[in-house]
Amino acid sequence: MSFSTMLSTMGEGMLRTCAIFFLTVLFSLPLGLVIMFLRRSRFFIVRTITKLYIAIMRGTPLMLQLLMWYFGPYYLFGMNIRGYRFAAIIIGFSMNYAAYFAEIYRGGMETIPQGQYEAAEVLGYSKAQTFFKIILPQVVKAILPSVTNEIITLVKDTSLAFTLAYNEMFSLAKQIAASQTSFVPFVVAGVFYFVANYAVAFIMERIEKRFDYYK
């Protein structure tokens, strides 16, 4: 197999890897916000269930969770959904990362002084207005470094999709390496992850800089 054939085969895998990455970011960031609110609910039962959810998401391997999402519907309900594989991957990743993001958001919320809520409250802001206009912009600034960490981890975690026999980039790299008895696919994979994460770090740093205008 020529180097260019190998690259084009792996290139398709890279597209799939990118699809997992972007869809997970797209769904897990807002979902994390919802989970954070549930985690902070004033109802004990809601808080407790959410805590349990976060504990499971963080306390079990993502690989296992992916298997659960994919095979669960069949073994639990006898459902056989065609073309579910990719959806299961996105659900598994998003639900898992949302739990982490929820905890990052919650940490960010803790950094906002009570006085900010009171100042907004006495100006007559509703709870929603206070959150979106006053609190959230400050939380975003506080959590950016942690979010960057998480997103970089996600880039590398996409390789776990191999669990569900989804041909993302790293699965292909392993297959080619085995069939061609070559080390080159692993080098290519390494370079890909590194470059992708370099880009993530670069973009996140730019975003952080945009928030530098105030302390």
Place this chain on the structure above:
Amino acid sequence: MADNLFNKPLIRVENLFKIFGENDVKKPTVNAIDNVSLEINRGDVMVIIGPSGSGKSTFLRSLNLLEKPSSGHIYVNEVDITDKNVDIDKHRQKMGMVFQHFNLFPHLTILRNLTIGPEKLQGRSLHDAEREGMELLERVGLADKANSYPSQLSGGQKQRIAIVRSLAMHPDIMLFDEPTSALDPEMVGEVLEIMKDLARSGMTMVCVTHEMGFAKEVGTRILFMESGRITAEGSPDEFFNNPSNPRLRDFLSKVLQ
């Protein structure tokens, strides 16, 4: 209707109680506000003094329900704001409040701190809000800071901004919660000047403060609080020159030396 309301007290407090720890058996209960009733009329500059822990801040914060009273009623323009069906946000827009620690919004420019409320909550046009915001900044001598951020300002400057941020909402009354207590001594004067101007302009004010000079100069009614009760009340003259309450005499002798 409007005439009727004008003759009525702006705020009427009836048998207000605030008991801390009443829902927690592990903590002792504290009567932070212990059966307080009073009326605040338009144009009053009410100054509340008293030892720390006497409940003055809690009382002030009850007036706009930052602290939820345990029992009692607070009428603002004859509307009972302790009633759950009352839209408290609407009333708060008419009750400005200035905090000890300023609580400016750090992610917004000074001008935006002043305009975001009028624009987003009162539906005024941005242009309108900014024009008035600039007027208010001129009034406190900080027009050149319009595009700065709060972290770039001194404490005294921040508090002047906090005052005009409240004024931008056209409040009927201004509540001050120890507005100079967190300031370096040399900055206290500039904030008090703004407050005195405001008092002279006829604004109804309730101030919790340790600034006795301010109380004497512009206060119309002085209240002394201890253990959650108002134990002395009077004009500045009666209050400072002829205090009858022995605890008040003791307090004044400590703070006035």
